[in-house]
Amino acid sequence: MKKNTIDIITMGCSKNLVDSELLMSQFEVNGYKCTHDSKKPQGEIAVINTCGFIEAAKEESINTILEFAQAKDEGRLNKLFVMGCLSQRYQKELEAEIPQVDKFYGKFNYKQLLQDLGKAEVKACDGKRHITTPRHYAYIKISEGCDRHCAYCAIPIITGKHVSRPMQEILDEVSQLVADGTKEFQIIAQELTYYGVDIDGNRHIAELISKMADIPGVKWIRLHYAYPAHFPWELLKVIREKDNVCNYLDIALQHVSDNMLQKMQRHVSKQDTYDLVSKLREEVPGIHIRTTLMVGFPGETDEDFNELMAFVKWARFERMGAFTYSEEEGTYSAEHYTDDIPEDVKNSRLDQLMALQQNISAEIEAEKVGKVMTVVIDRKEGDYYIGRTEYCSPEVDPEVLIPTVEKQLRVGTFYKTKITSSEEFDLYGTTLL
Structure with missing residues (x-):
């Protein structure tokens, strides 16, 4: 056990990773040595940053906490702290179930941990991060929370309403990272295209990305987690015209049948979805679209699934992930729908969808040979x-x-x-x- 060493373990998404990096920076100016996702944790203190998005992620987070709780029982760890989405949502239950954890923090009060260790938050270091990715790329979180209320999603319950970071603060962070050697930026948020609406009622994502692209030394900018409803079309002009904004957009579509989109409360129609994909390809020639789709949502019929398969054949997504529906307590679908699709049907549909995508991906990648x-x-x-x-x-x-x-x-x-x-x-x- 190494004295004054803290092991940080990050579960889930890159948004959590940014929080871990902010915390590591504060620990280090307070004299601690930090390791991140070490294969052999040896610190006297461990901090687990949890994910609570879907059942599988929750299980993984709990199993990780239990592993470290056992290490503490065996005397291989002095203190164990837990933060992030899972403890934001289930703090009381976790406190009762896993007493070995010294303290649970939510998603927004984790810097309290410094005080609880007898340290102070160093204001001069506020916003600075210990980058855990390879030095040449970093994630930039431009907002937190989500105002969408898709029927299946627990994120708004965990993170609360959408809050945009001030634009100048984001641009200053990018400039500082460029000075430190970062060249590539993955722009992330729960809902990227909503950026700025909470500030003055307008979407400012196109303006933000345009200004970011103008910072000397920024080589690549890549956009993650857009939303299909009320898409800000002016963003496509920025992607098309700025050489360092990658021809890439991550936009989770989830489904295509009107029946499913309506039940999911996605506020778009099948025709809207086809039109959106067409416009993305028309406005930004060569764009690579990454999307996520869901199968097995309550009430999904064979016809709904066949519409989804036909859509994927038509859209030919360059990148596509898919997952089966998992009921999350507190969500609209958990309270109003019955999880009525058998697991074997869900898994069969997932396998069919991914087999189709595998062939599409193979063809798209083969087209790059010789280029x-x-x-x-x-x-x-x-x-x-x-x-x-x-x-x-x-x-x-x-x-x-x-x-x-x-x-x-x-x-x-x-x-x-x-x-x-x-x-x-x-x-x-x-x-x-």
């Missing part, structure tokens, strides 16, 4: 350098594998790369120096 693309190198792994094109977000999208025997490449550097072959989800290439 020269810009690739940023993320890491070296075995016999390959692993990189990404502008169409690929870290950890979730295809990667480009470049043999190490060819040339010595530097992590965080961008190279012109000729794509030589492809697989369903990954590409192989050779750099042109």
Whole structure:
């Protein structure tokens, strides 16, 4: 057990990761050494930043807490703290069930932990982060919370209403990160396209991204978690015209049948959804769309599912994830609908959808063979350098594998790369120096 060392473990999404990075920075100016997601935690203190989005994520968070609780029982850990979405929502239940945890914090009061350890929040360090990703890229969280009330989603219950960060604060953060060597920025929020509405009633996402793109040294900007209803079309002009805004948009569509969209309370129709995808492709030629779809929502018929399959065949999403419906207590669907689709039907539909997408992805990636693309190198792994094109977000999208025997490449550097072959989800290439 290492004295004055804190192990931070982050569960769930990149939005949680940003919170962990902010906390690590505060710990470090108070004299602690921090490790993040260590395979062998050895600190005297552990902080687990939990996820509470869906059942599987909650289970994973609880199992992780129990592992560290056992370490504390065995004398391998002095103090154990828990923060984040799961404890925001279930604090009282967790306190009763896992007494080994010294204190539970929610999603917004976690800096209280500093005081509870007898330390002070250092204002000069406020907003500064210990970046845990490779130095060349970082996540930028532009808002917290969500004003949407989709029937299945617990996020608004956990995070509360949408709150945008001040624009200048975000731009200053990007400038500081550029000065520290960051070149690529993943812009994240629960609902990216709503940015600014809580400030003055208007959407300012296009203005924010345009100003960010004008900061010298910003090489790539990639946008995550847009919402289909009332999409701010002016954002497409920014994506199209700013060279350093990647031709990439992550927009969760969830379903396409009118029956499902209405029951899910998505405030869009089937026709709206088809029109949206068409307009994205028309306004930004070559755009790569990442989406998420759900199967097995209460009342989903074979016809609804067939409409979804037909939509995916038509849309040919470059990136697509899917998951089965999981009932979350407190949500509209948990209180008003019966979870009536059997698990085997849910899983069968998921398998069919992902098999279809696998073929589409293989065809799309194969079309890149022979092309020269810009690739940023993320890491070296075995016999390959692993990189990404502008169409690929870290950890979730295809990667480009470049043999190490060819040339010595530097992590965080961008190279012109000729794509030589492809697989369903990954590409192989050779750099042109």
